[in-house]
Amino acid sequence: MKTITSRDNAQYKDLKHLAGSSQARKKVGQTLLDGVHLCQAYLQLRGLPQQCVVSETALHNPEVGDIVGQLEARHGHVLALPDALYKAVSQVEHGVGVMFLIDTPERAAPAALSVSAVLLDNVQDPGNVGSILRSAAAAGITQVYCSAGTAFCWSPKVLRAAMGAHFVLEIFENVDLAPLVQGSPIATLATSGYATQRLYDVDLRQPVAWLFGHEGQGVADDLLSAARHQVVIPHLGQVESLNVAACAAVCFFEQVRQNQG
Structure with a gap:
């Protein structure tokens, strides 16, 4: 687990910019999943995210702790932030304090429809x-x-x-x-x-x-x-x-x- 405590950290700045800009998300092909349910669903259905971002307080939450434990067991990347820095990134008011950074899929549409x-x-x-x-x-x-x-x-x-x-x-x-x-x-x-x-x-x-x-x-x-x-x-x-x-x-x-x- 890596910890960032400075607002001037380049990685943190990139994360904050991504969170607040639709244009940035489209440009880099990444987005953020905010909340326990979305993170659990991604882990179950898609696998490891690019990075898990968690607030210091959320580390004491059993559900968040389980997610972090699964990631660490599978050598996933976890980034811990002080609560104030995390809240500046999160788009969810009163959220639990965990999000995933993931790549957004790029798919070429088939030439014809074949299923519902x-x-x-x-x-x-x-x-x-x-x-x-x-x-x-x-x-x-x-x-x-x-x-x-x-x-x-x-x-x-x-x-x-x-x-x-x-x-x-x-x-x-x-x-x-x-x-x-x-x-x-x-x-x-x-x-x-x-x-x-x-x-x-x-x-x-x-x-x-x-x-x-x-x-x-x-x-x-x-x-x-x-x-x-x-x-x-x-x-x-x-x-x-x-x-x-x-x-x-x-x-x-x-x-x-x-x-x-």
């Missing part, structure tokens, strides 16, 4: 993106394709909302969705409040690609027209529409229901 997938067209809210990833993983979906306008999946807010779903998904970012939709050998379903076909009337017992759009504008017109199905979720009450993350969860688990039925 999620396509996110300009979904901008990190909380919505994270919730969709979490629901997709829970429903057994393994691939997610994000347009350039969609929130960066490896940002701290998306990571916290997804609760470890990243580590069981293949996530492709900055993808041109139009060729995927137009040439898809499997059915593509776009949600739209103006559609006439109900979600519950579509056969979902085979792989499908779910297409969800911007929180306010919905799926772009060119993608909407290229989708094989445009579907609506019927709802009661005086509300205009469902939140996109709620809509996605309903869609995914209707597919689960049909396949289990």
Whole structure:
């Protein structure tokens, strides 16, 4: 275990810059997982991080102590910081005091869809993106394709909302969705409040690609027209529409229901 006590330390400065800058995270291809649950999930599903960063107080926490012990047993890198320095890095208020520095995967998107997938067209809210990833993983979906306008999946807010779903998904970012939709050998379903076909009337017992759009504008017109199905979720009450993350969860688990039925 290495300890840093100075704010002027070059490694600490790099860590703080990475924590506060989305541009820096994208440039170096790294991000931070903040909190016990995300760190435990990464250890279980992906292995050793580049580095574990822990506050001095957190070293007395049994769960954090277990994580540090696992890392040291496997010769992982652990960096201890005084509480004040750690809080200046962490983006989580009242957090436990442990984070992982990890490399963000870089994947080239396949030329065609072959398994059930999620396509996110300009979904901008990190909380919505994270919730969709979490629901997709829970429903057994393994691939997610994000347009350039969609929130960066490896940002701290998306990571916290997804609760470890990243580590069981293949996530492709900055993808041109139009060729995927137009040439898809499997059915593509776009949600739209103006559609006439109900979600519950579509056969979902085979792989499908779910297409969800911007929180306010919905799926772009060119993608909407290229989708094989445009579907609506019927709802009661005086509300205009469902939140996109709620809509996605309903869609995914209707597919689960049909396949289990």
